[in-house]
Amino acid sequence: MADNEQIELDILGQVCPACLLVVLRTINEHRDLLKDGAASLVVKTDHRDTTRTVPESAAKMGYQTMVRKKGSYYEIIISSG
């Protein structure tokens, strides 16, 4: 799904648990697109614990995640796989 739509969510500088709650809300808002594989959600975060909580919660909802470090922050890509 290289050419699918990328929904970007920038939560840099935000604190927990707002980080996780905002990500979960965004996943739910775009549920149809994400489930169809028409889009993936790209989360930008500098909050280290989010690299634990978001993949864990997304997996419970049936999504796949990929985390990579981009300079001083992390990018979490959430998709249907």
Added chain:
Amino acid sequence: MLTATPIVLAAAALGLGVLVGNLLYRGDFCMVAMWRDFFLFRQTTLLRIFVLYVLVAAFLFNLGVASGWLLYPPPNLHAASLTTIGGGLIFGIGMVLAGGCVLGTLYKMAAGNLTNGIAFIGILLGSLLYAEIHPQVSAVVAWTTLTTQVTLAENDPMLRGLLLAAILLGGGILVGRWWQRGELQVVAYAEGYLQPWKVVLGLALLNFFYYALTGTPMGVTTAYAKLAGYLASWWWPEHVASLAYFNTESISWRQGEVIISGGAGPQLDYIAYSEGALVGGIFLGALATACYYREFRIYGLPPRRQAVFALLGGVLLALGARVAGGCNVKFFLGGLPLLAWQGIYFTLAAVVGCYLGSEILRRYIIPG
């Protein structure tokens, strides 16, 4: 030990603080998340890891007490009163709104997070606010004392030993089961991430060394109040000097021929050399670690609603800690393993506060 000169004491406390800052940053260990995530998401992993901390610290502290290495009860713990509960409740709400406890706020601010920086300003403001009402709160502390002893079975070593043995045995079996099922391991992708169970083992050891070095388990918020008093004395020297809180020793005990004492007043004393140095060390340790992983960066202000609640949360953290006579560092990490009444009452109240804070967060902060 306490025979050390102030400068050696401060250097050692600073060194321990640097190690604490490194551990906390790498594991992003959050004592708010362990309760809050249970209420919000029914996640219990961090709570299990906290149980591991309490067991290891209880073993180390009580071994130290039995061997005569550690003062018992430590001079920074006292009998519990209704203010322990009231303060714990306020503190619990504050730590959810602030997005971190007094430690989380410090090490995340050190890594450049402005939301935590705003919460830290709230802590300083809350400390100054408390100084205005200190005489009234002190009177309530005296009227509403709940216990005659500082710790459970304080004067009955046999009963205390039995209680501890039961807790360590029961808790040990529980932790052993969690370990076998892999429930103490988490998966995280941050660079240099340290498993939380390793963080708490390190914290228990460092708190033990700090206790042996300074005579008390770790505390941090009196040092924050001291900083607030020091900064305020630049602008309002006469007013700060006139406040009873900044003229009162919060800790004082006799060690042989020497009286060791200190308080929130803006001068160099035992609190500055122990807690102050520890706080400085945690800040530097977290900052150095963030720089090492090239993660130090200031990203700008959070959404306005988060900023307002972080400031309010910081004020509540300071007010709660001052009313209760300590914060979660002193009571969760030091009081509970020593079976101190203040630790038990404060923890119960802070958990209720956390629940209330989580509800406020869910309803009012996240929607915006």
